[in-house]
Amino acid sequence: MSQGAFPFRKVAILGTGLMGGSLAGALKSLPLPPETVGTTRNPEDRRLALERGWIDRFEEDNAAAVSGADLVVLAVPPRAIPEVWREIAGTRSSAAVVTDLASVKGSLYETYRSAFREALPLYVSSHPMAGSEKTGIAEARATLFSGRTVFLTPFSGETASIGKLSDLWEILGARTVPVSASDHDGIVAHISHLPHVLAYCLLDLAEKVRRENRYPGFDWRSQKGGSFSDILRIARSSPDLWADIFSQNRTILLDAIDRFDQELGILREILQKGEEDSLLRLLSEWTHPLSGGGAP
Numbered sequence: 001m002s003q004g005a006f007p008f009r010k011v012a013i014l015g016t017g018l019m020g021g022s023l024a025g026a027l028k029s030l031p032l033p034p035e036t037v038g039t040t041r042n043p044e045d046r047r048l049a050l051e052r053g054w055i056d057r058f059e060e061d062n063a064a065a066v067s068g069a070d071l072v073v074l075a076v077p078p079r080a081i082p083e084v085w086r087e088i089a090g091t092r093s094s095a096a097v098v099t100d101l102a103s104v105k106g107s108l109y110e111t112y113r114s115a116f117r118e119a120l121p122l123y124v125s126s127h128p129m130a131g132s133e134k135t136g137i138a139e140a141r142a143t144l145f146s147g148r149t150v151f152l153t154p155f156s157g158e159t160a161s162i163g164k165l166s167d168l169w170e171i172l173g174a175r176t177v178p179v180s181a182s183d184h185d186g187i188v189a190h191i192s193h194l195p196h197v198l199a200y201c202l203l204d205l206a207e208k209v210r211r212e213n214r215y216p217g218f219d220w221r222s223q224k225g226g227s228f229s230d231i232l233r234i235a236r237s238s239p240d241l242w243a244d245i246f247s248q249n250r251t252i253l254l255d256a257i258d259r260f261d262q263e264l265g266i267l268r269e270i271l272q273k274g275e276e277d278s279l280l281r282l283l284s285e286w287t288h289p290l291s292g293g294g295a296p
Contacts, residue, residue, distance in 0.1 A: 009070055037059060045137040126165060
């Protein structure tokens with residue numbers, strides 16, 4: 001982790017599962033760690049967080065946890081964030097910076113601007129491009145964000161908080177990228193949300209083929225190779241969380257799905273024609289960015 005003056009003294013982490021727990025662990029790995037206060041509905045997450053020394057104390061509700069904190073982190077599913085905003089709006093310090101770790105921004109941004117802009121004036125949304133198909137603090141690790149990109153989306157329009165959040169993530173070893181809410185959702189629709197859609201679909205297809213006994217002896221569970229194992233890792237992600245994410249980003253995700261269908265249609269047409277030279281050219285074009293030939 002990078003060294004530097006940490007910009008916060010007391011951090012309230014609302015939700016100490018995989019992401020919130022990893023952030024707490026990263027903070028406590030600093031040479032001069034801040035005080036950390038947490039909330040969770042999961043007794044096992046609470047026990048492990050205290051046992052590891054990642055959270056100094058837990059409060060029973062979010063309003064109590066944010067009292068006196070100069071940074072408030074919402075590490076809860078996207079659909080739960082507006083309700084947490086309501087809970088903390090009147091209790092957090094007026095100087096407290098507030099952020100979340102949600103992987104979708106557009107709908108939250110609109111809700112914030114229409115109902116919470118004055119109540120939470122120092123708000124910069126964060127999205128670390130890190131995580132796991134597993135959940136809970138048992139799977140958390142203090143190094144989760146090291147070497148990763150963190151998108152920062154200013155909600156309030158106030159600028160000083162952006163610098164503080166950028167300092168926080170960079171001290172933890174991440175690289176920050178400022179981006180608007182709409183651009184963020186377009187980016188992650190293609191590099192995160194669409195891959196999850198494909199993983200769920202491919203798993204469902206493989207299981208249907210197995211059940212139909214189309215190929216006697218086929219059992220993807222015991223016969224999978226490395227590529228399908230990678231797909232399975234993604235498909236093991238929480239359906240509850242990803243249904244929320246897909247719904248929140250549905251407009252842009254639908255566009256990404258349509259564009260993927262177009263790409264698949266090009267491949268299908270070449271295969272139908274049996275044009276091997278065209279197939280090689282197509283695959284070479286598709287993989288060209290991996291060789292460094294694409295734009296940065």
